[in-house]
Amino acid sequence: MKTPDVTAALGDKKLQLAIYSATARLGERRRETITSDHEELRQYAHDIKKHTLDHLDFYLEQLERNVEARGGKVIWAKDGAEACAFIQNLARKRGVKVIVKSKSMTTEEIHLNEHLEEVGIEAVETDLGEYILQLGGEKPFHIIAPALHKTKEDVSDIFEKHLHSKRETSPEGLTKIARVALREKFLEAGMGITGANFLVADSGAIVLVENEGNARLSSSAPKIHVAVSGIEKVIPRAQDLGVFLKLLARSATGQPLSVYTSFLAGAKREGEPDGPEEFYLVLLDNGRTRLLADESKRQSLYCIRCGACLNHCPVYRKIGGYNYPWVYSGPIGKILTPQFMGIEHDPWLPFASSLCGACGEVCPVKIEIPRILLELRSDKVANDPDRAELWSFKVWAWVMRHPKFYARLAPLALSAAPPVGPVKKWLSQRDLPVPPAKSFRDLWKERSK
Amino acid sequence: MTSRDEILSKARAALSRNTGDPVPPPPAVLLREGPTEHLVEQFTAALEALAGNVVVVKTCEEAQVAVDKALNGRTFIRSTGTRDAIAQVEVGITSADYALADTGSLVMFTESNESRLLSLLPPCHIAVIERSKIVACLDDVFRLRPLPGARSSAMVVITGPSRTADIEMRLVRGVHGPGEIHVIIIDDVTRSP
Numbered sequence: 178m179k180t181p182d183v184t185a186a187l188g189d190k191k192l193q194l195a196i197y198s199a200t201a202r203l204g205e206r207r208r209e210t211i212t213s214d215h216e217e218l219r220q221y222a223h224d225i226k227k228h229t230l231d232h233l234d235f236y237l238e239q240l241e242r243n244v245e246a247r248g249g250k251v252i253w254a255k256d257g258a259e260a261c262a263f264i265q266n267l268a269r270k271r272g273v274k275v276i277v278k279s280k281s282m283t284t285e286e287i288h289l290n291e292h293l294e295e296v297g298i299e300a301v302e303t304d305l306g307e308y309i310l311q312l313g314g315e316k317p318f319h320i321i322a323p324a325l326h327k328t329k330e331d332v333s334d335i336f337e338k339h340l341h342s343k344r345e346t347s348p349e350g351l352t353k354i355a356r357v358a359l360r361e362k363f364l365e366a367g368m369g370i371t372g373a374n375f376l377v378a379d380s381g382a383i384v385l386v387e388n389e390g391n392a393r394l395s396s397s398a399p400k401i402h403v404a405v406s407g408i409e410k411v412i413p414r415a416q417d418l419g420v421f422l423k424l425l426a427r428s429a430t431g432q433p434l435s436v437y438t439s440f441l442a443g444a445k446r447e448g449e450p451d452g453p454e455e456f457y458l459v460l461l462d463n464g465r466t467r468l469l470a471d472e473s474k475r476q477s478l479y480c481i482r483c484g485a486c487l488n489h490c491p492v493y494r495k496i497g498g499y500n501y502p503w504v505y506s507g508p509i510g511k512i513l514t515p516q517f518m519g520i521e522h523d524p525w526l527p528f529a530s531s532l533c534g535a536c537g538e539v540c541p542v543k544i545e546i547p548r549i550l551l552e553l554r555s556d557k558v559a560n561d562p563d564r565a566e567l568w569s570f571k572v573w574a575w576v577m578r579h580p581k582f583y584a585r586l587a588p589l590a591l592s593a594a595p596p597v598g599p600v601k602k603w604l605s606q607r608d609l610p611v612p613p614a615k616s617f618r619d620l621w622k623e624r625s626k
Numbered sequence: 627m628t629s630r631d632e633i634l635s636k637a638r639a640a641l642s643r644n645t646g647d648p649v650p651p652p653p654a655v656l657l658r659e660g661p662t663e664h665l666v667e668q669f670t671a672a673l674e675a676l677a678g679n680v681v682v683v684k685t686c687e688e689a690q691v692a693v694d695k696a697l698n699g700r701t702f703i704r705s706t707g708t709r710d711a712i713a714q715v716e717v718g719i720t721s722a723d724y725a726l727a728d729t730g731s732l733v734m735f736t737e738s739n740e741s742r743l744l745s746l747l748p749p750c751h752i753a754v755i756e757r758s759k760i761v762a763c764l765d766d767v768f769r770l771r772p773l774p775g776a777r778s779s780a781m782v783v784i785t786g787p788s789r790t791a792d793i794e795m796r797l798v799r800g801v802h803g804p805g806e807i808h809v810i811i812i813d814d815v816t817r818s819p
């Protein structure tokens with residue numbers, strides 16, 4: 178069983194402060210923008226997602242028809258390999274050397290950048306946070322704030338090393354350096370790759386939500402636009418966006434609306450002066466249809482990747498984004514990873530939760546994350562019971578039901594809990610509270626004298 | 627079997643559905659009403675809160691004066707231009723199809739045949755709109771245009787200057803898009819736009 182080494186993150190004071198203040202601020206802003214009808218909006222979003230996923234085949238076919246009616250092309254990819262191969266081939270056929278990318282967890286999931294590099298194509302991340310991480314050779318730390326663990330000094334170091342820029346430690350100055358460097362890439366790139374926040378079935382459109390403008394640039398400056406999206410992102414109607422756009426902006430960054438919302442229906446049309454000449458939508462399964470089959474956990478696919486559950490999770494807020502085994506971190510990662518990769522992949526993961534319930538309370542599409550965690554725990558136990566642990570709990574239960582034994586054993590356990598066998602394993606991930614000098618029983622005896 | 631058919635048949639099996647099974651209608655659309663009064667004032671307040679500038683003028687001539695003032699001698703392109711030309715200028719000047727009172731947003735459809743890149747590549751964006759373009763909220767746009775893609779390849783909603791908080795959560799404007807936005811509203815009730 179592979180367990181992460183969280184000690185480094187816990188002992189890093191700078192990192193702890195960075196995670197704590199960033200997630201606290203995002204959480205605070207979210208609360209400030211929540212309106213009195215928030216519950217109604219959440220329920221609507223949940224119901225729409227439920228309806229769409231319960232009839233996913235129908236909406237995917239409708240989406241495909243409408244994308245093609247608008248002159249776009251739909252590519253169905255069973256897994257990451259198929260998606261990457263399609264993009265590699267297209268780039269090769271069109272002679273594309275440089276690709277600009279805007280933040281997409283789905284392309285992280287399929288390691289698209291690595292696959293493009295292999296065939297000699299430069300894929301540049303253009304979201305400021307992602308760009309910093311790509312230059313520094315790191316992965317996103319948070320869905321919404323990917324580089325929240327980097328200080329401005331760290332960023333300056335990275336820019337000095339890779340862009341040969343001068344020392345600059347103001348966020349404004351650093352942003353300007355990145356703007357200039359990336360502007361060149363946008364104008365040079367033969368292809369732009371984005372994810373999609375929503376796929377709109379009745380319109381054959383994709384929707385991109387962002388604050389910086391890099392998704393707009395990636396989808397309108399190069400000649401070719403490729404959007405890569407999981408099949409679960411579809412919603413029935415453009416009119417549903419009224420609710421989803423509000424929920425996403427409020428839950429992610431506490432804005433009434435994000436700065437840019439792009440509703441993109443195919444390549445540029447006659448008479449339009451700019452926009453991409455070719456548009457492709459890659460629809461990725463990569464295990465999603467398997468998740469779909471489990472009715473009680475199907476709602477894991479409702480996620481709109483707002484990051485609110487991360488910001489409110491006491492575990493994420495201590496260990497940060499790098500101690501989760503797969504691309505999706507935080508509470509949503511805890512329920513997605515075992516379902517995508519199989520419970521055997523990281524059997525400890527659903528157990529690394531205090532079940533405080535905060536994630537379920539803030540989720541804008543009302544995914545019952547704590548309930549799904551519990552189900553995943555019982556799946557793990559049913560699958561592969563830990564006999565030593567079962568046995569120790571049986572003994573524990575017996576002792577607890579026999580007060581005489583308990584009275585004799587308790588002082589022993591307090592003075593010298595032997596860190597061996599299952600106890601040792603249990604303690605490897607937990608801190609034992611320091612026992613008081615006198616037990617309750619002793620105090621009670623003394624007082625009643 | 628193609629990947630398409632395989633994905634669709636896996637989805638159907640997972641949902642215990644057969645090809646062509648009927649689908650009940652989705653839940654009824656939930657669109658809100660926005661404010662009905664003082665739309666110009668609300669728009670102004672919302673955009674100014676995001677560090678945008680709003681000027682309300684009476685006539686087209688006054689609008690030109692306001693544009694010149696906002697330009698302040700900088701190079702610009704109005705309505706259309708090639709990508710490389712737009713990348714060189716300091717200001718892009720456009721119209722907009724709607725403006726949203728509650729959030730201070732501009733809504734632009736590409737069917738207007740203005741360059742998408744004008745509101746994106748230059749460091750400053752100036753939009754000139756008639757007062758009649760202001761609606762209460764985004765839901766109004768979805769009511770008026772239930773299929774935004776019908777006549778346009780793109781609809782873009784712009785709410786304030788481009789921004790980021792990716793370095794130490796500090797707000798910086800103008801990361802990839804314009805850091806400066808001016809909206810000039812022509813409040814001429816005697817002339818239709």
Ligand code: SF4
Pocket residue numbers: 428479480481482483484485486487509536539540541542543544
């Ligand atoms: S699970 Fe819910 S709260 Fe978490 S990222 Fe997804 S939508 Fe947001």
